[in-house]
Each structure stands twice: as C-alpha cells, then as structure tokens.
C-alpha cells in the first residue's frame with residue numbers, strides 16, 4: 342500500500358487569457374481515495390487534471406501533494422489519457438518499461454521484474470513482445486495504465502481513458518481500475534463524461550459546473566467497496582446515477598441560459 346498520495350487544492354483558479362476555465366476550486370483528496378470528476382464539456386475537467394499533473398500552473402491558489410507544492414510533473418503522479426499515447430515502435434514490454442528507463446536508474450533486473458509484474462496485473466503478459474499496432478483499443482489502454490503504474494506513482498490520474506472503447510471493453514477496464522485500486526491503495530482520480538462509469542468507479546463523485554468551471558456538487562458514493570458490475574443493477578446505483586446525471590444537466594443548462 343502506498344503511504345503517500347494526499348492532495349489539497351486551495352482556491353485554485355485557472356484563466357487562459359479572457360477564458361476562466363476554473364475558479365476557486367477547494368478540494369481535498371485523502372490518500373487512497375478513488376475520486377471521479379464529471380461535468381459538461383468545457384467545465385474544466387481536463388484543466389483540473391493537468392493542474393494536478395503539473396502540466397499547467399494555476400493562475401491563482403495552490404495545489405499540494407503530501408504538503409509539497411506541485412510545481413511541475415513528477416514521478417509521484419502517473420497519467421493516462423484517452424488516446425493512450427503508446428509508442429508504436431516499442432513492444433508492449435518496452436512501452437511499459439519506458440518511464441522506468443527515463444525516470445529512475447533502476448537495475449535492469451528490477452526493471453524487468455516490475456514490468457513483468459504490471460504486465461501480469463493488467464492481463465498483458467501474453468502480449469509482451471507485441472507491437473501496439475497488433476493490439477485492440479482496450480489492450481492499448483492497458484499498456485498505458487501499466488506504464489503509468491510501473492513508475493509506482495502515489496497518484497494515478499486518468500483523463501477519459503475509456504471514452505473511445507466499446508461498452509464491453511470499457512466495463513472490463515472499469516473492473517481493472519477497481520482491482521488495481523483495491524490491490525495498491527493508491528489515490529486515483531478519473532475524469533469522465535460517463536456518469537455510470539463515475540458512480541461505478543468512484544467512492545466520491547465531484548460534479549463541475551461550467552463558465553467558470555467550479556465545484557457544483559460533491560457526492561459520496563455509498564456503495565460497497567468490493568463492488569462488481571452487478572452493482573449497476575441495484576436501486577442505490579440507479580438512484581445515484583440519476584441524481585448525478587440531473588446535476589450535470591442542470592449545471593449545463595444554467596450555463597447555456599447564462600449565455
């Protein structure tokens with residue numbers, strides 16, 4: 342279990358010239374929490390994740406990870422985006438080992454061991470020598486997840502990672518994320534358009550409103566921690582999904598009406 346991974350955002354704002362993408366975001370994510378962020382298109386979800394990743398600097402407020410200010414990207418945070426961004430010329434195992442080659446001077450044997458572990462954990466061992474072009478979309482996202490985890494980050498950031506996948510593959514990936522979370526105890530933050538995905542994955546769902554992007558609602562998902570896909574058919578799941586879908590819609594409409 343990771344002993345780190347607690348995030349605090351205090352008064353975070355982000356403007357791109359005249360566009361205020363985020364305003365006054367106050368958010369504490371305890372170590373080991375699985376948080377989903379939803380909101381209409383343009384509500385600042387990706388911007389928020391990029392700030393946590395350290396790819397952007399806020400125009401106001403501060404972000405800290407375990408008490409230290411986030412000033413740029415670092416190996417303590419691993420990112421996976423929708424496109425997966427795997428290197429087409431590298432085999433699966435060399436993709437998974439990529440961050441380890443770059444970020445840490447690990448002995449070769451340990452590097453191999455870690456790559457093998459994450460290949461197994463993500464169900465890719467049999468594809469270790471394959472090239473990305475031989476993989477399905479879901480398998481490619483598994484590679485991106487394994488690569489992020491091989492560096493042993495304290496926080497895993499997922500930006501619409503399954504948006505391009507078919508329903509079946511998407512559900513397999515959701516189950517994978519829940520298992521990784523249960524096995525590692527890492528802090529995981531996932532941005533998604535898909536409210537069903539947010540409720541299935543999250544212990545907590547934060548809803549963003551648009552224009553400017555801000556926290557509209559913070560919902561605790563009181564479903565069992567050892568949930569499987571059948572939970573999606575339970576009354577409480579359906580109720581939570583409807584409540585959050587309504588919130589997303591309401592804040593989207595308010596934003597349109599204000600224009």
Ligand SMILES: Nc1ncnc2c1ncn2[C@@H]1O[C@H](COP(=O)(O)OP(=O)(O)OP(=O)(O)O)[C@@H](O)[C@H]1O
Pocket residue numbers: 357360361362380381382383384385386387388389534554
């Ligand atoms: N690099 C940038 N330069 C200028 N404006 C930007 C930039 N990045 C984001 N924005 C603006 O900030 C706002 C929030 O964008 P962001 O991509 O974070 O929203 P999102 O909720 O992730 O949207 P989507 O769900 O469509 O991906 C939008 O108005 C967008 O146009």
